[in-house]
Amino acid sequence: MDDELRDRITEAAETNALLNAVKHDSEAQVGAIMGPLMGENPEFREYGDEIPGVIAPVVERVNGMDADERRERLAELAPAKLEELEAEDEGEDHPLPDLPNTEEYDTVRMRVAPNPNGPWHIGHARMAAVVGTYKKRYDGEFICRFDDTDPETKRPDLDAYDAILDAIDYLGFEPDDVVNASDRVETYYEHARDLIELGGAYTCSCPQGEFSDLKNSGEACPHREKDAETTREEFEAMVDGEYESGEMVLRVRTDITHKNPALRDFVAFRMIDTPHPREAAEEYRCWPMLDFQSGLDDHLLGVTHIIRGIDLQDSAKRQQFVYDYFGWEYPEVIHWGHVQVDAYDVPLSTSSIAELIADGDLAGWDDPRAPTVASLERRGIRGEAVVDAMIQLGTSTSNVDLAMSSIYSNNRDLVDDASDRAFFVRDDEAHGGLVERQVVGGPEAGEPPLHPDFEERGRREIPVTSGVAVEGDDLPGHGERVWLKGYGCVRHTRDAFEYTGDDIDAVREEGVDVIHWAPADGPRLRLRTMDGDVSGVAEPGLLDYDADEVVQFERIGFARLDEVADDPDAESVAYFAHP
Numbered sequence: 001m002d003d004e005l006r007d008r009i010t011e012a013a014e015t016n017a018l019l020n021a022v023k024h025d026s027e028a029q030v031g032a033i034m035g036p037l038m039g040e041n042p043e044f045r046e047y048g049d050e051i052p053g054v055i056a057p058v059v060e061r062v063n064g065m066d067a068d069e070r071r072e073r074l075a076e077l078a079p080a081k082l083e084e085l086e087a088e089d090e091g092e093d094h095p096l097p098d099l100p101n102t103e104e105y106d107t108v109r110m111r112v113a114p115n116p117n118g119p120w121h122i123g124h125a126r127m128a129a130v131v132g133t134y135k136k137r138y139d140g141e142f143i144c145r146f147d148d149t150d151p152e153t154k155r156p157d158l159d160a161y162d163a164i165l166d167a168i169d170y171l172g173f174e175p176d177d178v179v180n181a182s183d184r185v186e187t188y189y190e191h192a193r194d195l196i197e198l199g200g201a202y203t204c205s206c207p208q209g210e211f212s213d214l215k216n217s218g219e220a221c222p223h224r225e226k227d228a229e230t231t232r233e234e235f236e237a238m239v240d241g242e243y244e245s246g247e248m249v250l251r252v253r254t255d256i257t258h259k260n261p262a263l264r265d266f267v268a269f270r271m272i273d274t275p276h277p278r279e280a281a282e283e284y285r286c287w288p289m290l291d292f293q294s295g296l297d298d299h300l301l302g303v304t305h306i307i308r309g310i311d312l313q314d315s316a317k318r319q320q321f322v323y324d325y326f327g328w329e330y331p332e333v334i335h336w337g338h339v340q341v342d343a344y345d346v347p348l349s350t351s352s353i354a355e356l357i358a359d360g361d362l363a364g365w366d367d368p369r370a371p372t373v374a375s376l377e378r379r380g381i382r383g384e385a386v387v388d389a390m391i392q393l394g395t396s397t398s399n400v401d402l403a404m405s406s407i408y409s410n411n412r413d414l415v416d417d418a419s420d421r422a423f424f425v426r427d428d429e430a431h432g433g434l435v436e437r438q439v440v441g442g443p444e445a446g447e448p449p450l451h452p453d454f455e456e457r458g459r460r461e462i463p464v465t466s467g468v469a470v471e472g473d474d475l476p477g478h479g480e481r482v483w484l485k486g487y488g489c490v491r492h493t494r495d496a497f498e499y500t501g502d503d504i505d506a507v508r509e510e511g512v513d514v515i516h517w518a519p520a521d522g523p524r525l526r527l528r529t530m531d532g533d534v535s536g537v538a539e540p541g542l543l544d545y546d547a548d549e550v551v552q553f554e555r556i557g558f559a560r561l562d563e564v565a566d567d568p569d570a571e572s573v574a575y576f577a578h579p
Helices: 003-024 030-040 042-047 051-063 067-077 079-090 122-138 158-170 185-197 208-216 228-239 290-300 310-326 350-358 373-378 383-391 404-415 540-544
Strands: 109-112 141-146 177-180 201-204 249-252 267-271 286-288 305-309 332-336 339-341 400-402 420-422 424-426 434-440 468-471 481-484 488-493 496-499 524-529 532-538 550-553 557-563 572-578
Touching: 003 030, 003 042, 003 051, 003 067, 003 079, 030 051, 067 079, 109 122, 109 305, 122 141, 122 158, 122 305, 122 339, 122 373, 122 383, 141 158, 158 373, 185 201, 185 228, 185 249, 185 267, 185 286, 185 290, 185 310, 201 228, 228 249, 228 267, 249 310, 267 290, 286 290, 290 310, 305 310, 310 332, 373 383, 383 404, 400 404, 404 557, 404 572, 424 468, 424 524, 434 488, 468 481
Parallel strands: 109 141, 141 177, 305 332, 339 400, 420 550, 434 496, 524 572
Antiparallel strands: 201 249, 249 267, 267 286, 424 532, 434 468, 481 488, 488 496, 524 532, 550 557, 557 572
16 A cells, blocks of 8 residues: 555545544544445555555544534534535434433433343344433533342343443443442342341241232232341341241332232342342342342432333332432332334344254354344444434334334435445245356346445446356246346357347336346345345455445345355355335
8 A cells, every 4th residue: 555545545545434423423433434435436446455444543633632622623524515504403303301400410421231141132222322312412411320120030141231331332332330230239238238227128037828828919928017026137147148038029119009010019139049240140049029129229329310101100110119218319210111023034032043043043143034133234234224213213102113114214225325336146945046147249247236236336347258157037038038238138048149239228118127147257245134034146346345245236235244254165155124
């Protein structure tokens, strides 16, 4: 790479980094600007291995600027692009409603509170998308608190902690604080002791079924009037692990005659014999229930606004009893309905997905058939496309349907300009298999454009001398013509394609079909899709791309290159994104 080219790359990288940082009001990322940089400047592609090292210090310099400096610099380098951004900002309609009573808080502080029993499915992304968007709108703060205090029923997966943080990063957000509830058990114990002193809790050894019968009939259990000293002693014995699972619980004293039985003297702590998978928490046996732990943490961590499912309304009411004992103000609460996602045969359930993976029915959390965030990322779908679709759902209390087509449409807008076109011929029964034909007469190669909207990027050269491969469903009858895209018109004659030399009017006026094709000896490619894997033949130029680049297979759709083979006889792998 000579100095002149290095300077051009540096200048283009600065513009793209500034654009990325200003648009998202966050730090630019090297990976986020590589696609647009290569798409707008195809001559940079052959230096793909060197370019990250050239642009990294540029990105670092941009990230060192404040918001005003970034705008001023972008105005110098690309005023037209800044004007486009500002026009978009002025037209923003905020699909999310305003948060209530924000003026009463110095800082809006919200949280996502995942249970790390597995990586996120698509439904989980909604909370991070909305909380992250509110953080930006109100210049607030975003907490990721892992509610991992159930080492048995929803046992934490040690790999899920990082997987969830990776998912949040993919969506374009960075938590201001990351907290593990399992690191805070001593804090929960201290507040339980305080609650006992306030008369707000008692230890209970009633069998679960027996207490349930009493509760449902509005009758107190015999332990309810236990004195504080006895409760303290028995709670300390719980903390010391002296009881077995199910033998003793600590209950919050509420209203045993409350009209809603679910709010009557609920459990705050229970005994669990199964050790926590995190080494730092494996010695604990007395664990808080989610309503107690989460309610405490929302106050202690300064959460001002909570978003939770409409089915968790009782959680807020239970927690309010604890808040009343301590004299705390409850955060603002927004309840919303569940999100349902179309287009998948796999349930939107962490446990169901984990079971399918364990049984070998899915290859992993990023299998394209899995409705997971990891799968979307591996397919080449941008996090921004997911966020935009999620916030359009709003915060309705009704269940809402997320159409994957909305994510695909958003992503198409983001990747179309930067994605080169390529040919891939599928060899599967659904498309008639792969058929090879020699080409008689005509040019030795086709020259379709890299991108139909950007002729300046140039053309790709695809040889026909070894014959061409087409999908069986595209093969015309004998004596009929077809237009090989980027090559020209051919007639199917004597098991060959005879070049006719017809001009484009054959397509425009005579109805000749336009089809994609590839050299018969082109590199093998396996396309992983939501309906399973499809193998076939691609054009040779595909081997010049790097893994993680997105291309559009003409007449098929966008795909992210996952493995690009060094050996032309080996199979490359791509993940289908969407049409």
